[in-house]
Amino acid sequence: MRHSFEYADPLCASLVLWACDACGGDSHTAVPVAASVECLHRFSVLHDELQMAPTLSFERETTSSIWGLAQTLNAGDAFHALGLGLLAKDAVHGDRVLDVGFVLAQAVLHGIEQRNRLIRASVLTRTRRRLRVAYAGTQPLMLALSLRAGAIMADAPPQLEDVLARAGRLLGAIMQLASQARDASSPLAKRYAAKAVSIVESSSLERVYVAEFKEITYELAAGN
Numbered sequence: 001m002r003h004s005f006e007y008a009d010p011l012c013a014s015l016v017l018w019a020c021d022a023c024g025g026d027s028h029t030a031v032p033v034a035a036s037v038e039c040l041h042r043f044s045v046l047h048d049e050l051q052m053a054p055t056l057s058f059e060r061e062t063t064s065s066i067w068g069l070a071q072t073l074n075a076g077d078a079f080h081a082l083g084l085g086l087l088a089k090d091a092v093h094g095d096r097v098l099d100v101g102f103v104l105a106q107a108v109l110h111g112i113e114q115r116n117r118l119i120r121a122s123v124l125t126r127t128r129r130r131l132r133v134a135y136a137g138t139q140p141l142m143l144a145l146s147l148r149a150g151a152i153m154a155d156a157p158p159q160l161e162d163v164l165a166r167a168g169r170l171l172g173a174i175m176q177l178a179s180q181a182r183d184a185s186s187p188l189a190k191r192y193a194a195k196a197v198s199i200v201e202s203s204s205l206e207r208v209y210v211a212e213f214k215e216i217t218y219e220l221a222a223g224n
Helices: 002-006 011-022 027-052 063-087 094-123 126-136 138-153 158-180 187-201 207-221
Strands: none
Touching (some): 002 027, 002 063, 011 027, 011 207, 027 063, 027 094, 063 094, 094 138, 138 158, 158 187, 158 207, 187 207
């Protein structure tokens, strides 16, 4: 589990707290939820390593290449259990936490379905597969979940939840595309970045948060 976090940037947890602030909530009440989402992300990443290893390349040694299948499954299951436990820790807004838990469960099931689709998509052309992986992989799913969870903890309107979730999905696709670009400058990533910014600009968020989101988005598009 420590190895899984060694090179990880806790972007999911950060986005939960950011979204809570941006939607007018108190981010301190969302800290357990942010930790829970980050653990669920680690759980998903480890399952990606196992299930998608034949079709994806990894920059560093994976947990499974060091400790094998069984211990990687144990680590992933431990992250899942830890994430659920953290979700109920010091819950200030129990009803909101319950809503987040339901969304988390849906996300895990959706992630499993997406992995099956990606495996079946291995016969697609390289370009079509690249787009499919970029938009349907774990990263887009988890970043969408992160922003939605933060909005839920702020008791934001459902319309704003949906806007942030759409923007989060695009952020994940941007990260995937930027990481695949050899010169860290993907035209597709920039196109997705402009779309994500446009979505948030049309929302009810205050301008200062729109500006922050824009900065985050273009940094990710540049591979940073």
